[in-house]
Amino acid sequence: MIDGSISTSNDDVAVEPIPPANARRRSLLRTILRNGSVRLGGGVLVLLIAMAAAAPWLGTIDPTAIDPSSGNLLPGTLAEFHSLAGDSFQHFFIMGTDSLGRDIWSRTVYGARVSLTIGIAVAVLALLLGMAMGLLAGYVRRLDGLIMRLMDGLMAIPGILFAISLVALFGGTVATVIVAIAIPEIPRVARLVRSVVLTIREEPYVEAAIALDTPGWKILGKHILPNAIAPLIIQGTYVCAAAILVEAILSFLGVGLPTDMATWGNIMAEGRAQFNEYPHNVLLPGVFLAVTVLAVNILGDGLRDTLDPKLSKREG
């Protein structure tokens, strides 16, 4: 405790004025939103998420319902839909139907749910695990060699093959697909986090914390992690985009989610056989896939420019 003599003798010294509160800090969100790429990418993504959430109210029917009598309809056809349960109704097929008579628009809209869920879940999972690995490797020098060789080993296995074997082993559920796609992404995140941690741990404010007798876990949590979060978020968007693509690839190859489930990859796989006559079965869901991945990547680029101008190109 500072002894009293100090505080009492302070009254005669002038206190230096500090500049008025900086408004910039509070409006970090506004700065990010001022970036054109963030607005474009984020806007498209919000629309897609809203579309996925509002799927039942967007002129859709059960995406798995089959009606062989109305197979291969062209986009924009108004036709009678006979469900297997026996009831029938008039339906406007915006994107036509596939060979089994399933409404492609409904499948695409519901497919957005799968793609976005998988993209976001994979990003979160890969970031969390990769961050843990990277923090440990970067901060605890004894574990560095072990963890990074493990990561190198993981990186040596082609991601898609790894995912295919995992799905083959544990069955095609959303959870398996998420884990199978996330694991190959972990090394890249871990490497990024490790390199950032290695830079930050040399910063004088970390040394100051050591001199203040701050325990290691607190240094990691309070001084290193908050300063490493920006590149991590940016990497997360790229992981998300990659995951959406890989899920579509797995489905397209028929080694991902069950073929009757509405996913963009499954719709395209189904349309592949009749691509010459009905190219829209592949192209229309393909457009959604491309736009989604592009939006996520543009959002990532915008975040990179505003959060971390030093990272000029994509990591990994």
Added chain:
Amino acid sequence: MHNSSLALPVLCVSDLTIPLPPGADRTNAVENISFQVAPGKITCLVGESGSGKSVIANAVMGLLPKPLAQATGSISLLGEELLGAPPSRLRLLRGAAMAMVFQEPMTALNPTMTCGAQVDEMLARHVRMNASERRRKILDIFTRVRLPDPERIYASYPHQLSGGQRQRIVIAIALILKPALLICDEPTTALDVTTQAEILKLILELQRENGTAVLFITHDFGVVAEIADDVVVLRLGEMIEAGPKLQVLRSPREPYTRMLLAAVPALSAPQRAPIAPTAPLLEARKLCKTYQTGSWPGKRRHIHAARDVSLLVRPGETVGIVGESGSGKSTVARCIARLIDPTSGDIHVGGQSVARASHRHLSPLRRQVQVIFQDPYRSLNPRQTVGASIVEGPVNFGVPYRQAWAQAEELMHLVRLSPDALRRYPNEFSGGQRQRISIARALACQPKVLIADEAVSALDVSVQAQILKLLADIQQRLSLGILFITHDLRVASQICDSVIVMHQGEVVEQGSIQDVFFAPRHAYTARLLAAAPGRDFAFGQE
């Protein structure tokens, strides 16, 4: 080349105003600047950070970034107007009629080209000569900038040379075409003091030889005293005072100039009370730090960063460690603070030996010895409020949060900041204010000893004076021991009681300021003292 117009000024800047983009902290980067550089003269632009001195240099060279390109007024080089001149014309003039020497020679040179090739590139663009003639000319200029073994330097890459040698290459590139105007933007700030003295001498010699006009930008009045003919004092983009060197430095008219000159630390005998021979707070005995480079199967090399350093710090005493970069002064400080582990030797704090203690058992040391770092912009966590940074130490030592916060408010008074500052983030403060916050953070642990590792080196001279005064004040109130690491002998002479001179990891001389600085026994100490810029110049005195 352009020596025909001897009577006219080489560079004439009049009414130069360069607006800043909207939203900046002031409307103009520089405002109504007028000065001239006569042939064969050196004009110094001097000012603290943010005074706009580099902006002027870049405006002359036509290197202003796009958002600043709306300059008004006039810049004329040998009668030719440069403002608004087409880029192709400026490209032709750069190098041939005007050239620039930058602050950091490593970034001014291309690391993937040999030094010879870099000079050659510039020469080939401007003159018609064949390769062997160019080579001869380059070797000749390398000799003239006093580079040893020009043939070897020609084939060397920048990283193979020392900082001083690199700066000589940059000067060679600037001067090889004998430009009428040489602009030096803080050319010696990144260099050691003895190297700085050599480079200043070189610039003076070459300038006399060629009759070059020099626009020299610096923040250091010592350097101004060494080389200037005329001085222009700038402050926040405004011209405060201009005139011949002796007039500005000896009888300044403006209060701002007087304040700046008064803040320049003088190399003079200190007026400090003698230290009572009480028990030392901190003692280091035969401290060594050796680094090993290379690993099996390569060759191992041992680098002795510090060798047999012994020192004592008593209550109320300031012990200085001075030396150039690579002398091991910071290594010693970091060993004593146990930020790095000493190879051998002993450290006693409060009677306890802490040199071998494991990191878990360092609390007694951490409590009593605190560190203030050099770079105020990097020593505070940008994502933490100032208050959180300050209470971190006490909370680690078991002080309840509320009590620690109340203490932090008192400390803010002590370092002359408002307690409101505690809820703000570091980016809202200036460099000097941040350094005060760092001091408050160190004091919050109620240490007995402060280690100040170049704590004022990154600050402007007026701020530096304030921080030094604050440290002396706090030292007196709390009878702290201070271990003060600095490369600036003038600063050391002002605040230290005793001093240790280090060179390449070894202590060359150790003793009271009086003995070491005013009757040096070692040749290196004498050389260091002789290199201090402006050491014999009495600032602000007739």
